[in-house]
Amino acid sequence: MGINQFLFRKISESFQEFSRYSQTAHGKRDVLQRKKEFDLNNYLRVFHAFDTYFYSLADITTLSIIDAGGPIQHFIGYSKEEVIKNGYGLMLKIHHLKDVVRGVRGGTRYFKYLYDQAPQNRPFIKVNRTLDLVCKDGKxxxxxxxxxxVLFNENMEPIYMLNIYSDISSMQPTRKYSHYIVDTSDPENPKRIPVFHKEEYKDCFPSTLSPAELKVIDLLAEGMESKEVAEKLFVSEHTVRTHRKNILKKMKCKNMIEVVKTALVEGWI
Known part of the structure; x- marks a missing residue:
């Protein structure tokens, strides 16, 4: 099974759990009326005081995008109409597969946390993450x-989620991934709760790669030569060369530079 096929399977498995939690309000009797009364502009006015951003409004009861705006086409190349029409399907185009898996699993954790809190506190609980968005031109x-x-039913179960995207490319050149809940329900004691823990994503590594091979990739990414890797792992240089040969074969890469690049993009190291 290829790397992309492997991650697609993980996305499918994770999305089933995510949809169960996110669509809790689906079909509840007051949802349609609350949708009719909702005014998005009341929320967007707050964000105009901050940096430039674009947004999408997700109806999580139907897992669809119902609105989008701001300079969205300027930033990612897709028009408002394209974003609304393609909805969640567009996420597979503009996200790396690793970020889809991370986003879905982190989203599930967010909803689990949200429903553990008192109903009156839920409007003050959001989730933030950093990620690479793949623009229409490939950049x-x-x-x-x-x-x-931003919209709840009478049981305080979310109906709409407002997604605000800000370009931070120049602010964080290392592009380190983070995913966390921000709970300000107690303004005197705000909480920042991480929902991404790298060690919990080991099942997203291709099963064909052994732990030893993953460690070799990790050390090569640090700039070590085979001799240094061998010394670090207390194995022979011949063993490291064998690992490298097997890694290239399993990952169908031309050289170790391509291997390390793939491993970094997919979040294995």
Whole structure:
């Protein structure tokens, strides 16, 4: 199974759990009326005081994008109409597969946390993450994505999530991934709760790669030569060369530079 096929399977598995939690309000009797009364502009006015951003409004009861705006086409090349029409399907185009898996699993953790809190506190709980967005022209832009619940049913179950995207490419050149809940329900004691823990994503590494081979890739990414890797792992240089040969074969890469690049993009190291 190829790397992309492997990650697509993980996305499918993770999305089933995510949809169960995110669509809790689906079909509840007051949802349609609350949708009719909702005024998005009341929320967007707040963000105009901050940096330039673009946004999408997600109806999580139907897992669809119902609105989008700001200079969205200027930033990512896709028009408002394209974003709304393609909805969640567009996410597979503008996200690296690793970020889809991370986003879905982190989203599930967010909803689990949200429903553990008192109903009156839920409007003050959002989730933030950083990620690469793949623009229409193929270039990538590093963004901070903030997802904020802006409409609830009578049981305080979310209906709409407002997603605010800000370009932070120049602010964080290392492009380090982060994903965390911001809980300001107690203004005197705000909480920042990480929902991404790299060690918990080991099942997203291709099963064909052994732990030893992954460690070799990790050390090569640090700039070590085979001799240094051998010394670090207390194995022979011949063993490291064998690992490298097997890695190239399994990953179908031309050289170790391509291997390391793939490993970094997919988040294995």
């Amino acid at each position: 990538t832009m590093f963004v901070l994505a903030q997802s904020i619940p």
